[in-house]
Amino acid sequence: xxxxxxxxxxxxxxxxxxxxxxxxxxxxxxxxxxxxxxxxxxxxxxxxxxxxxxxxxxxxxxxxxxxxxxxxxxxxxxxxxxxxxxxxxxxxxxxxxxxxxxxxxxxxxxxxxxxxxxxxxxxxxxxxxxxxxxxxxxxxxxxxxxxxxxxxxxxxxxxxxxxxxxxxxxxxxxxxxxxxxxxxxxxxxxxxxxxxxxxxxxxxxxxxxxxxxxxxxxxxxxxxxxxxxxxxxxxxxxxxxxxxxxxxxxxxxxxxxxxxxxxxxxxxxxxxxxxxxxxxxxxxxxxxxxxxxxxxxxxxxxxxxxxxxxxxxxxxxxxxxxxxxxxxxxxxxxxxxxxxxxxxxxxxxxxxxxxxxxxxxxxxxxxxxxxxxxxxxxxxxxxxxxxxxxxxxxxxxxxxxxxxxxxxxxxxxxxxxxxxxxxxxxxxxxxxxxxxxxxxxxxxxxxxxxxxxxxxxxxxxxxxxxxxxxxxxxxxxxxxxxxxxxxxxxxxxxxxxxxxxxxxxxxxxxxxxxxxxxxxxxxxxxxxxxxxxxxxxxxxx
Ligand code: SIN
Numbered sequence: 001x002x003x004x005x006x007x008x009x010x011x012x013x014x015x016x017x018x019x020x021x022x023x024x025x026x027x028x029x030x031x032x033x034x035x036x037x038x039x040x041x042x043x044x045x046x047x048x049x050x051x052x053x054x055x056x057x058x059x060x061x062x063x064x065x066x067x068x069x070x071x072x073x074x075x076x077x078x079x080x081x082x083x084x085x086x087x088x089x090x091x092x093x094x095x096x097x098x099x100x101x102x103x104x105x106x107x108x109x110x111x112x113x114x115x116x117x118x119x120x121x122x123x124x125x126x127x128x129x130x131x132x133x134x135x136x137x138x139x140x141x142x143x144x145x146x147x148x149x150x151x152x153x154x155x156x157x158x159x160x161x162x163x164x165x166x167x168x169x170x171x172x173x174x175x176x177x178x179x180x181x182x183x184x185x186x187x188x189x190x191x192x193x194x195x196x197x198x199x200x201x202x203x204x205x206x207x208x209x210x211x212x213x214x215x216x217x218x219x220x221x222x223x224x225x226x227x228x229x230x231x232x233x234x235x236x237x238x239x240x241x242x243x244x245x246x247x248x249x250x251x252x253x254x255x256x257x258x259x260x261x262x263x264x265x266x267x268x269x270x271x272x273x274x275x276x277x278x279x280x281x282x283x284x285x286x287x288x289x290x291x292x293x294x295x296x297x298x299x300x301x302x303x304x305x306x307x308x309x310x311x312x313x314x315x316x317x318x319x320x321x322x323x324x325x326x327x328x329x330x331x332x333x334x335x336x337x338x339x340x341x342x343x344x345x346x347x348x349x350x351x352x353x354x355x356x357x358x359x360x361x362x363x364x365x366x367x368x369x370x371x372x373x374x375x376x377x378x379x380x381x382x383x384x385x386x387x388x389x390x391x392x393x394x395x396x397x398x399x400x401x402x403x404x405x406x407x408x409x410x411x412x413x414x415x416x417x418x419x420x421x422x423x424x425x426x427x428x429x430x431x432x433x434x435x436x437x438x439x440x441x442x443x444x445x446x447x448x449x450x451x452x453x454x455x456x457x458x459x460x461x462x463x464x465x466x467x468x469x470x471x472x473x474x475x476x477x478x479x480x481x482x483x484x485x486x487x488x489x490x491x492x493x494x495x496x497x498x499x500x501x502x503x504x505x506x507x508x509x510x511x512x513x514x515x516x517x518x519x520x521x522x523x524x525x526x527x528x529x530x531x532x533x534x535x536x537x538x539x540x541x
Contacts, residue, residue, distance in 0.1 A: 005417050006032040006149075007410055009182060009197040011156040011224055012204030014042035015131070016374025016395035018138035019091075020201050020363075023403030025147035029410060032195065033148060034184055036155040036204075036486065040135060041219055043206040043375065044392070047131030048259035048327065049115055050102075050123040051396075052389040053088040056112065059122050061085050068390060071117040071289045072383025073513035074527055075237070080361055080380040084390075084397045091396040092124065100137040103127055114264035115388035116245075117289040121264075123389045128259055128325045134392065153187040155486055156223065159200060159231040159370060160420055174232040179369030180418040182227075187486055192423035198413050199369045199406050202228050202357060203399070205376025207241075207497045209490070211350035212449035215247050215257040221490040222497035224376040228357040229496055233365045234533040236378045237355030238497070239505035240514040242386055243454050244351035245269075245293040248335065248344065249308035255349035256331055258311060260388050263287060265324065267313035269297065270343065272304045291385045291514045294348040298454045301347070310343035348454060352391060354382040354514065355504065358531065363402025371406060373398035378529075384513020427482050436478055440471045441491055448498055452505060456517040461506050468498050504530040 008024050010017045013035040021031045035041065054064050064085045069076050096102070102124045103111040113123035126133035142148050163177035181196040204224035208216025229235045246262070246269075247255035263269075263286040268276045281296040282288035288296075297309050313321065318340035322329050325339075332339050357372035359365055359379055365372055374395040381394050451464035472495045479492055508515050510524035 001030060004193055004195045006030050006195065006197045008032070008199045008201065008406055009034060009195055010201045010203055011182075011227070012042065012202070012374070012376070013039045013150065014044035014203060014374060014395070015134055015138065015392055016376075016399045017201065017203030018135070018142055019396055019399035020203060020373060020403050021148050022138065022141055022145060023400055024406055025145045027403075027407050029147065029407065031148045032197070033142070033150045034154045034156050035150065035152055036187065036223070037219055038152055039139060039150050041217065042135060043216055043220055044131040044135050046215065046217055046257065047392055048128040048257055049261050049389045050113055050125030050130040051088075051092065051392045052118065052123050052387065053092050053393055054085065054122060055089060055092065055110055055124065056122070059120060063119055064122060067118050068381065068387045069383070071385050071387035073385055074383065074523070075513065075529060076383035077380025083361055084379075084381050084394055087397045088393050091393070091400060095134065095137060095396070098137045098141050100133060101126065113261040114287065115260040116263065116284075116287050116293060117387045118287070123261065123264070125261065128261065128327045131392070151184075154193070155185040155187055155489055156204070156227060157183045157185060157192065157484065157489060158227055160194075161231065161367065162418070165418070165420070174367035177367060179367060181420050183423050185484055185486065185489065190485075192425065192484065194420045194422055196417035196420055198410055198417075199371065201363070201402060201406070202370070202372040202376045203374045205353065205356055205372075205374050207353045208350045210445065210448050210494045210497050210501070211453075212445040213247075213253055213255050213347070214350040215244050215255050216351070221494050222353075223490070223493045224372065225356055225500070226493035226496035228365060228370065228372060228376070229500065229532075229534055231367055231370065232534060233367050233370060234358040234531050235356065235500055236358045236529050236531040237384075237504065238353065238500040238532070239508050239530060240354035240382070240384050241350060241501060242290055242352040242354055242514055243294040243348040245290060245297050245348050246311055246346040247349040248332065249347040250335065255347070257351075258328055258344060258346055259325070260290070262311065262313055262325060262328065265313065266315060267311050269293070270310040270312055271300045272306045272309070289385055290388060291516075294454055295516060297346075297348055308345040308347045311346045312343045313339055314341060314343070316340065352386055354378070354384070354386050359398070361401060362405035363398045364405055369409065371402045373402050384515065425483055426480055429485070430482050433478070436474055437487055437491055440475060441487070444468065444471055444491070444494055444498055448501070452498075452502055454516065456505060456515070458506070458517065458519045461502055464498075465502050465506070468495060468502060471495055472499065500532060503532055
């Protein structure tokens with residue numbers, strides 16, 4: 001095979017993409033993992049809390065299912081929740097076989113953490129760097145697999161389908177089409193390459209950068225979701241953006257996560273008067289589901305006019321905190337905060353997208369050969385609000401189930417790759433107009449933060465829609481007239497994500513889970529998931 005021919009391409013190198021690639025490669029298929037930065041740059045790396053999973057005899061599957069359904073506020077698919085929760089322990093055993101060592105107590109049992117919405121301790125963790133530890137374990141496995149090629153600094157742009165090649169009319173349903181490859185920008189060589197693949201797994205889902213303030217790394221620009229949507233695949237529940245209640249308040253836009261596990265160890269939220277206010281908002285106090293905690297903080301900040309509230313974990317010794325939360329301890333110290341003595345200034349920030357590409361429990365989308373897992377996918381597990389630490393669990397389970405589905409899909413396809421046309425480059429860079437890109441990045445993120453945040457209104461959403469449409473037009477013109485580069489591609493994807501969030505939010509005439517609007521403060525009697533689908537673009541590149 002040539003170096004641009006693969007059986008399967010994976011877009012994204014986090015827990016979902018790597019686990020999937022390992023399982024498919026183990027069956028003898030040639031897999032390429034495309035990642036726009038270095039292989040270790042992923043959202044997974046930033047997951048501090050851990051993996052929610054039933055591992056102790058005292059816990060029960062039903063209890064984890066119940067907590068997930070309750071957090072999801074009536075929009076979870078119970079069958080999906082049950083299947084994912086049940087399969088969790090098997091996937092955890094696999095990680096342990098890969099060499100991952102979850103934190104243990106002195107008795108040798110797992111040291112289980114607790115987070116919001118969980119009725120008991122069930123979060124497996126590696127101190128406060130769980131995601132990083134998992135990523136390292138999986139990357140070590142990937143480097144041993146002869147069937148996997150990791151293509152770093154390779155930015156996937158768009159899926160190529162048979163229908164596109166044949167110039168089928170717009171509007172034809174994706175069910176009758178199939179994936180044959182994708183275009184990707186080789187960032188260092190500054191040229192777009194054509195890759196052939198009989199199946200593509202979208203595992204690049206984080207969207208935090210669509211908001212001005214986010215706990216996510218810079219790579220989280222919704223590339224996978226935008227690409228799938230442009231390929232005509234339905235995307236759903238995008239109004240349910242989870243704002244993490246506690247990120248470190250600071251002067252710049254980056255927000256360092258203060259894990260919910262800190263509240264799981266008894267940290268108290270206080271307002272500017274020092275009052276522990278959460279009991280006024282929810283019987284579970286600090287461990288209420290995330291949507292409730294984030295809204296409560298928002299309300300307290302608005303009341304006091306302060307740009308943050310306080311998180312107080314000073315009842316624990318420095319020794320305990322250094323051991324249990326080494327990264328949080330050190331990072332706060334670098335900002336002059338000794339968390340054993342000082343309260344931590346915290347503020348909510350965009351953290352996780354509970355919506356995404358609509359998939360089956362086997363990661364299949366409506367387009368044959370296109371799969372999605374991890375944050376990119378919407379399986380029905382999270383409903384209107386994800387239960388803390390359910391995301392890594394979902395990523396592992398979907399990756400493995402998706403791998404089985406892809407393998408049986410490939411077995412029924414001809415092996416010869418389809419001949420694919422090269423990318424058409426429409427021109428050079430327009431240095432005079434670069435300001436369009438940087439300005440529109442800023443405007444988009446500020447618009448989303450101000451108008452599509454924790455508390456919404458129809459009027460603000462409509463304002464956002466008008467502005468985003470203008471940005472979309474400008475970026476569309478730019479895209480078709482000049483050569484592509486990473487910041488243009490990211491902005492193009494973020495605009496799609498923003499449009500999806502706003503459109504889904506405008507369709508939900510109720511307040512539920514993470515979507516709260518002052519115009520419809522009650523829950524609707526018969527809620528439906530929101531679902532959007534765009535017809536495939538006819539143009540080839
Ligand atoms: C956290 O540690 O609070 C984040 C974990 C998650 O988002 O599930």
